[in-house]
Amino acid sequence: MERKPIKISDKISGDRILERISGSKNKYISRFGNYLEYVWQYRAMVTTAVEKDFKGRFKYTALGYGWHLLNPLTHILIYYLIFTALLGRDIPNYWLYISSGMFAFSFCSTIITQGAGSIVGNSRMITKIAFAREVLVITKVCIQLITLTISYIILALLVGISGVGLTWNVLWLPVIMIMMATFSAGVAYLFSGIIVYYRDIQNALNIVMGCMLFMVPVIYLAENRSSPFMDFIWSINPLYYYIETVHNVLWAGIPPDWSFMIIGAVAAAVTLIVGLLVFKKLEHGFAERL
Amino acid sequence: MKDSRNNAVEVVGLSKSFDIKYTTFYGGMAKSGTKQVLNDMTFNVRKGEVLGLVGRNGSGKSTLLKLLSNIMGPDTGTLEVSGKVASILELGMGFEPELTGRDNIRIKCSMYGFKDKEIDAQMDSIIQFSELGEQVDHPLRTYSSGMTAKLAFSVIMHVKCNVMIVDEVLSVGDASFNSKCRMVFQKMKKEGRSIIIASHNMDTLEDVCDRVMWIDEGKVREIGDPASVCYHFRSDMLDSFDTIIKMADEGDLPSMNRAAVMLRDGNGVERDEARAVDLFTRAAEMGYTESRMELADMKMKSGAKEEAIELYKKAAEEGSVDAITRLTVMDGVNAEIAEKLKSEIRKEAESGNVRAMRLLADMLNTGNVFIKDRYEGFSWNMKCAKLGSATAQFLVAGCYRDGIGVEKNGEEAVRWYTEASRHGSARSRLELANMYRRGISVERDINKAIDWYKTAAEYGDANSMLQLGQIYRDGLGIDKDPVQAEFWLKRYAKQAMLGSEVTFAEILKQGHFGARQKDALFWYEDAAMNGNLTARISMGTAYRDGVLVPADSAKAAEWYSLAASMMSNMGNYELAIFQLKGNGIPRDTEEGVKTMALAADLGNANAILYMAMLYRDGILVEKNIPEAKRLLENLSEQGNVQARSMLLLMDE
Incomplete structure (x- = not known):
């Protein structure tokens, strides 16, 4: 049974916010936005690791x-x-x-x-x-x-x-x-x-x-x-x-x-x-x- | 060369070294040295190109791939990649064994930068590609390594990257999966995306890659055509003395023998007779008969006769025929006769008697009468070869090819086989074709192999026709061509089947059965009607020259045209002559020139000379001196004397 990922509505999704930032005209803001986007890309690694830690800590107890x-x-x-x-x-x-x-x-x-x-x-x-x-x-x-x-x-x-x-x-x-x-x-x-x-x-x-x-x-x-x-x-x-x-x-x-x-x-x-x-x-x- | 529009990857002067660390006695860390892993590498990968990487273990392949994947940075040099990179450097990296296959797909996808929506969209396609079925909902720890591999691959195949990097993991899948991957590669190439594959499986690389790069000790040793680079790499690895001596050290007896032979002859390594004897002795003590014989031979040469006889006896007990022969010759009673025989043969050979020379060579090579001395045997064969003996030339070529009695030399082998072929040795043509086909001592070149097979087939060799048919049918090294395949297989069938009829006809023609000469014609006709090429040409010649039948140019032309239709170069040549001269058929110079050109293309020497003449004098065709020269040069390179003289005349 597949678990549907929880989605925030499109309007305020992280991707949209990042697009706004990294698309900004200001060079520093957009570079910062690119950096955030780069890290944001790997957010699933965070959720997986956190899930694994919590589920696994008291496993089999x-x-x-x-x-x-x-x-x-x-x-x-x-x-x-x-x-x-x-x-x-x-x-x-x-x-x-x-x-x-x-x-x-x-x-x-x-x-x-x-x-x-x-x-x-x-x-x-x-x-x-x-x-x-x-x-x-x-x-x-x-x-x-x-x-x-x-x-x-x-x-x-x-x-x-x-x-x-x-x-x-x-x-x-x-x-x-x-x-x-x-x-x-x-x-x-x-x-x-x-x-x-x-x-x-x-x-x-x-x-x-x-x-x-x-x-x-x-x-x-x-x-x-x-x-x-x-x-x-x-x-x-x-x-x-x-x-x-x-x-x-x-x-x-x-x-x-x-x-x-x-x-x-x-x-x-x-x-x-x-x-x-x-x-x-x-x-x-x-x-x-x- | 900076060419960002066309290059996906540009590497200039890349160097990388690692510090070697170890723990000290007090448990801390100290540095013991630096290993230079990559050393000033420079190369490019074009967009839409598949590049293969080969190299010994530890040559720097994996490090290079890590640098390309942006996992490490270089010490010096630049590395530019245009676009996104996706890489698999180790199977199962990033997978969570406790989670299901589906969840792991999600993890992997997010690592490659997929957004949630994209993962959902691709999920079904990924599962289907991986062929995992319902296993995808079971935990990953229940998978076999092959299934993990399929899963990992399935994910990366769906990544929209500009450069895909795969490190030595391509071999895990089964055939159907591999062919799916291959199709994906083709699609990627069309889209202008590049792939870099490191592998030890050279067949895959030769199949899939556009270029292959050989990395040796951190340097780009060679980069270019897959077949040739892989061939060089393979021969370097396998034939190198280091590899053989390593195997010998581990106790592999044939390797010991091989290494000892190389040391004794100074072939591929510096001559060291002492070491050779040592290796022979060790192998002989372990019971290797061939080494016993070699050792015994060496001892005989150096004068230690009794030791040698002991060894021969031991070898003879094990059943070595050579040993038995030698012992009987050495036996007191026959020794005198044997000595007389030997000295007589030698005298004859030295005075220039070719037969004696050949005999001497054979005896030296097999070691049945003389001590096996492949060097001397080779030099006698070489003398005969230079005097024009086709058999000697054939043998000399074989020696060059296999490195017997002389250092292995592919080019010389080819040269002598070609000589032998010119002197009529049919086997030489087949050997040449085989060499080129399997890449023995020369670079694999399927086109040259095909040329030689065709030459052999022209002389009626049925086996080459069969080989050609198979090559075209199975697409071995070239594109499949069912039309050609059918053609050659049909010829083979007819040649093989009807050979007997033609032989019979030949016998009749030679008058062995007296007045039944005329019957020969009927046999020829039968064979010719059924498609035997030789028969057709013979019919044509018979009618042209008025042998066995009244001369009839029209019929001759007809038979020649039938032969020509079978792509016979001789048939085309003869037909062209008819067309140009208008003998028996209406004169058609235009057709004639076309047919002559075809005959020249098919390799008929006379036709080439004719065409060259036409081009030179501007008869029937536009004067084209360069073309004439080109044709003559090609021909004279093959040894044609007329072509050479025509060329010289032209140059004056």
Whole structure:
């Protein structure tokens, strides 16, 4: 039985939009449009890979798709039962504080570490088929977005049920998620190219991201950061801004800080552009080194 | 040459090297050297051309294809492709084993840039082309490798690309699938789309490709006509001493023997008798009789008689006739006589007795009386050949062709076979035809083969008529021509069947049965009526010259015209003479010239001379000195003395 692909109406289909962009009179816009079209061409690779990952992750298990829900729920439970007692005396609704931050951090961390290794990990395909290598990181981003969405929906429901109070500010979450995704993708592109040339970097990156957990306000409050002279480092780390914003809208129930949002957006855009530029520069040397 | 309108692919000065990496003792990575895989390559692929790639493993074929597919970038040089490229470099790449065939088609299509609507439109066609039927809805992991191949191919055949690249995977399909692919290639060619195929299957390449490129160690060694490039590549690969010695090292006894022979004779490799003896010894110890004989011969030459006799005895035990012969000759009792015989033959040969020379040559070549010495045997045969002995010429040609007693030389072989043919050796014509047909020691040239078959057929050889019929019927190397095929097969049938009648007639004519000479004519007539060419010509000659019958020019002309209708060049020539002279038939100079020209086209030497004369003097045709010269040159090249003298006279 053939599955019909879902089609957006012609008027706003991706192909039409791309045609408009790449057909533009402006040289830069049209070149950009051509680039987008080139990547867009391989979108089926993304959908297939995402589908394969989701369907395949819990294959042959008894609970099957249930695990997608069980995973975040179990984490939240652990935070509630154990961590509240250990660390969260001063923080109200510690389980919520740590969950919201942890999911966001894990989202970024996974995209960065797995995305950085995506070129080396797919060496067969890179050396045998011609395709837009960008899709490899995009795949990771999509998978994590879906995972994060599920986690946040569960979290939001729990917030409502438990009586902590859900505000309309949670609607800022998608915006923050997109910013985090853009930023993480940029970092992933940046390193994925470098790692092909210097494999050691992958291990270094993994270690740094592991330690990073303790350098962002996930487990403790931002005010309680370890030492004052780390202030500078914190202030240039975009993850700080993203996670604090998540805390604001989900845990504190207040609107996000505008300066944080602006810094976050700019950081995301710049990182993505720089990451892609480095990636494209290094791309031509991939096939020989894999 | 920059020619973007006509070229789909332009490559200039392309070079590519790889760094060789290995893990060090501490587990890290270090570089040990650089391998230059492509070395300054330059070539073009025209639009609508099918280019084949051949080369040893590791010569750089796959790397070149990866560069063309934009998977890698070059170190130096430029590579320009106009339009879209679709490539299959490895079967099953990009397939998901868990998904069904249909889903995999979607994946593959999207990888090649199809839009959703296009995939839907093409889906049925792709499934049908792949011949997978209902299997297409089963998971890919249940497919055989052949089915995966068909699926992959089916998809790429539907891609609207300007250049299609296929790397060594074309051989997986069965015959019906391959012919479908071939039809698609034809369609693509008409649409001006190019195809590049790398393969080891040279028959396919010769069939399908317009040009073939031979890549050797990263360089373009040769690019051109498929048959000739493949032939050169094949002979380089198989006859190279390196290949043979490799097989010898692995213990293949015939290869050991071959390698040793090459080393001993200095044929294709530097002479090294010591190494040859070593190889012979090893092969002999492993029980290879031929090597025992060769070794024994060498030992006899070098004076180690007892060792040689031991080896001969062992070989004789295994049943070698040569060994037995040699032993009996060496036996004390016959030795004296044998020696006397040998010295007498030698004396005769050295004094110029051709028969003795031939005899000596045969004895040296077979080694039954003298030690096998193919070199000396060859030189004696060569002496006879130069003196004009057709048999010797035939044998010499054979030696050149197979590399016996002399270094293999295709051109010399052809030359001597042609000489032998001129001196009347019928077998030579057939050998020549065979050489050209199968590409033995010369480049395969089906047209030359056909020419020689026709020559042989002209002399009445039935077998060549059969060969010609088959060639035209099956389209072996040329376009099928059912008309010609029928013609030749009919001639063969009649020749073979009626040969006996003509022979009988010949016997009668020679008066073996006394007064029944006249009956010969009836036999001729019967045969001639039934289409025997020789008979018809004989009838014509009989009536023209008044042999056995009163001279009757009209009837002669009739018979000649019947012969001419069979495309006999002799028949046409004779008929033309009649037409031009108006003997017995109304004079028709126009027809005469036409018929003479036809006879010349069919290869009749007299007709060619006649035509040349006409062109030279401007009689009955427009004066055309260049044409006359051309005809005479062609003829004199074949050794015709009259043509040569006419040419010389013209030049004065």
